[in-house]
Amino acid sequence: MQFSEIEKRVYTLIVKSGSKGVLQRELTTLLGIDSRKGSRVAKSLEKKGLIIRKPVLYKGRWTYQLIAKKKVVAIPKGAIYDCPCFLCKFIDKCAPGLERSPTKCNMLTEWLLSLDD
Ligand code: SF4
Incomplete structure (x- = not known):
């Protein structure tokens, strides 16, 4: 996937703003783009x-x-030491697109979710 610098x-x-997101109209003041x-x-x-654009009414304007x-x-x-990948017997056979992949690994997903506690 190709990205321009502005993208x-x-x-x-947007990623740094987390679940509250950024208003599209704020891009002008935050990044100086029209x-x-x-x-x-x-x-x-x-x-x-990559993103969801959700219509919202803000100060009377959409x-x-x-x-x-x-x-x-x-x-x-320090939590990184508990990452299951370090002790995983599949580490050499695990990559996106292969049978074992971080994108579909329950052990890794459970570990990541445990960090959210
Ligand atoms: S993502 Fe899962 S399968 Fe792959 S190395 Fe880590 S723990 Fe092992």
């Missing part, structure tokens, strides 16, 4: 399946709340 900046901002460009970039990120589909998981200091 990277906007996506990074509203037409902000709209174009947001639509492009939505088309790439705009979009931009929310990342992926969550950022903050790994507490």
